[in-house]
Amino acid sequence: MIKLVAAGPGISVQDAGRPGYMAQGLSRGGAMDPSALAEAAALLGVWGAAIEMLGGGMTIELTQDGQIALTGGVRRAVLNDQPLGWLAAHPVRAGDRVVIAAGDGAAYLSHRGGILTEPVLGSRSCHGTAGLGQPLSQGMTVPHGPASPSAAVGLPPRHLSGVVRVVAGPQTDDFDQETRDRFFGTTFRRSAKGNRQGVQLEHAGAGFEAAGQLTRVSDFITVGDIQLTGAGIPYVLMAECQTIGGYPRIGTVIEQDLPLIVQAPVSAELRFQMIALQEAEALWQSPAALCRAYGRQVQPLLRDPAQMTDLLSYQLVSGFITGDEEWL
Amino acid sequence: MDKPGFEILPQGVDGMIVRFAQELDEAANRRALSLAHDARQFAGVIEVAPGLASTFVRFDPATTTRAAVVEALHRVAQQGELPVVNGRIWHVPCCFAEPYAPQISEVASLAGITVAQVVAEIAEADLRVLAIGFQPGQPYLGVLPQHWNIPRQSGLTPMVPAGALTVAIRQCVLFAGPSPTGWRMIGRTGFRCFDLGAAQPFALLPGDRLRMVPVGTAEIDGLLGDPMGGARVIA
Numbered sequence: 001m002i003k004l005v006a007a008g009p010g011i012s013v014q015d016a017g018r019p020g021y022m023a024q025g026l027s028r029g030g031a032m033d034p035s036a037l038a039e040a041a042a043l044l045g046v047w048g049a050a051i052e053m054l055g056g057g058m059t060i061e062l063t064q065d066g067q068i069a070l071t072g073g074v075r076r077a078v079l080n081d082q083p084l085g086w087l088a089a090h091p092v093r094a095g096d097r098v099v100i101a102a103g104d105g106a107a108y109l110s111h112r113g114g115i116l117t118e119p120v121l122g123s124r125s126c127h128g129t130a131g132l133g134q135p136l137s138q139g140m141t142v143p144h145g146p147a148s149p150s151a152a153v154g155l156p157p158r159h160l161s162g163v164v165r166v167v168a169g170p171q172t173d174d175f176d177q178e179t180r181d182r183f184f185g186t187t188f189r190r191s192a193k194g195n196r197q198g199v200q201l202e203h204a205g206a207g208f209e210a211a212g213q214l215t216r217v218s219d220f221i222t223v224g225d226i227q228l229t230g231a232g233i234p235y236v237l238m239a240e241c242q243t244i245g246g247y248p249r250i251g252t253v254i255e256q257d258l259p260l261i262v263q264a265p266v267s268a269e270l271r272f273q274m275i276a277l278q279e280a281e282a283l284w285q286s287p288a289a290l291c292r293a294y295g296r297q298v299q300p301l302l303r304d305p306a307q308m309t310d311l312l313s314y315q316l317v318s319g320f321i322t323g324d325e326e327w328l
Numbered sequence: 329m330d331k332p333g334f335e336i337l338p339q340g341v342d343g344m345i346v347r348f349a350q351e352l353d354e355a356a357n358r359r360a361l362s363l364a365h366d367a368r369q370f371a372g373v374i375e376v377a378p379g380l381a382s383t384f385v386r387f388d389p390a391t392t393t394r395a396a397v398v399e400a401l402h403r404v405a406q407q408g409e410l411p412v413v414n415g416r417i418w419h420v421p422c423c424f425a426e427p428y429a430p431q432i433s434e435v436a437s438l439a440g441i442t443v444a445q446v447v448a449e450i451a452e453a454d455l456r457v458l459a460i461g462f463q464p465g466q467p468y469l470g471v472l473p474q475h476w477n478i479p480r481q482s483g484l485t486p487m488v489p490a491g492a493l494t495v496a497i498r499q500c501v502l503f504a505g506p507s508p509t510g511w512r513m514i515g516r517t518g519f520r521c522f523d524l525g526a527a528q529p530f531a532l533l534p535g536d537r538l539r540m541v542p543v544g545t546a547e548i549d550g551l552l553g554d555p556m557g558g559a560r561v562i563a
Contacts, residue, residue, distance in 0.1 A: 217380050244462045
């Protein structure tokens with residue numbers, strides 16, 4: 001068992017979600033940053049559900065020996081009194097306590113034995129807007145399968161920078177050329193308004209409006225769509241987005257670049273660039289291929305305490321950690 | 329537009345829509361439903377959803393290509409007039425009085441009719457389930473006559489409750505759960521479109537028809553705790 005001794009907001013079990021229910025109005029859901037599940041699979045050698053920490057942190061206690069992986073957005077973490085490297089898998093012993101700090105973006109804790117909560121409609125993902133599953137809170141326990149406390153391994157830091165790439169969608173042409181040019185020439189900031197449904201972008205200046213947007217027939221929404229509200233404010237739609245909506249979308253963020261938005265700290269600058277569909281198709285990788293690519297980069301980590309300080313700073317090189325995060 | 333009367337538009341690297349019309353149209357809606365039925369059989373297709381006037385298709389780029397899916401869609405999307413799907417008929421108690429109809433006067437004014445006519449026209453309409461979407465089990469219902477072609481609001485209502493009956497652009501949406509919306513609320517039901525504990529968690533199917541049965545505030549208050557809000561299938 002993983003016992004939640006303390007838990008901040010935004011903590012839930014997530015896997016790859018529930019594809020196949022869109023016709024019933026249920027969006028896929030699942031991890032906000034699916035590449036973090038691929039990182040965990042590469043580190044642990046097995047795919048599984050993870051505990052997603054969207055903003056909040058947590059303190060857990062392990063009741064059995066095993067191995068955990070820490071992936072996605074970088075957080076400060078300690079095992080008992082020892083700092084733990086992020087983007088790494090670590091052996092744990094019964095009675096160990098792990099504290100993970102609150103922070104920006106989505107961080108993930110996985111277990112080599114697999115997180116084994118009861119699936120609902122074929123997935124362990126909590127889908128808050130649909131009322132499937134429930135968020136994790138203090139005092140709850142999360143079951144997992146058995147796993148030996150294998151040695152620590154790590155991945156090199158993520159490089160989360162650059163322009164967010166977008167492909168055109170069915171409503172892109174509803175925005176006139178001037179509006180599209182202005183959108184792709186604007187530097188946005190990630191708003192504090194963000195959740196598993198979508199992340200708001202802020203900018204100076206007028207909103208972005210499409211022709212006939214209040215009377216257009218509603219149409220399908222997919223993860224990564226950049227939707228403009230009636231007031232012309234952009235939202236990048238996320239895992240638990242609605243399946244159909246009436247407000248127009250200027251394009252769709254490619255899957256590889258979604259982590260740039262999911263993991264961006266509040267107020268971080270974001271810029272968008274339209275790329276050709278063929279270019280996006282050439283960039284696409286299946287989850288299995290992504291996992292194999294990470295797998296080639298997995299390196300053993302030494303648990304020598306003398307090296308821990310260096311290890312921690314190595315892990316933080318390109319992360320968003322500033323060292324002054326609130327704990328929980 | 330591709331011939332005859334549809335276009336296939338990319339939506340994301342692994343998705344596309346087949347669009348049959350830009351405006352709501354019963355014939356386009358039937359074609360979207362029919363295409364969804366066929367597209368579910370295509371190799372490598374992992375998600376198909378029929379919408380109001382389009383069908384969404386998502387494929388696995390690891391097992392097929394966009395070109396192959398587009399070609400298969402072209403073969404089946406060209407069917408002409410299709411029969412109406414007549415599903416079940418539901419009677420759904422609905423309260424059109426305060427405090428459950430906060431925007432009914434505004435809607436009456438936009439439609440150019442009286443509040444009494446709003447209630448009468450909605451109650452007399454066979455509201456066909458055109459699509460399920462936005463949130464689990466939630467129906468888009470229609471198609472209402474042309475004078476109901478009223479726009480969405482430019483600002484959002486911060487929250488309507490589950491069971492809210494709302495209108496815009498010749499349709500009603502019966503909300504499956506609480507949500508912000510740009511649609512205007514004209515009534516309240518106790519109907520739960522999605523109930524995980526029910527034998528059929530998604531209550532409605534495209535083609536089902538809903539008839540709103542006007543009831544008073546006291547009666548709907550009594551029905552809000554009922555799993556189906558008093559709704560029943562009559563045929």
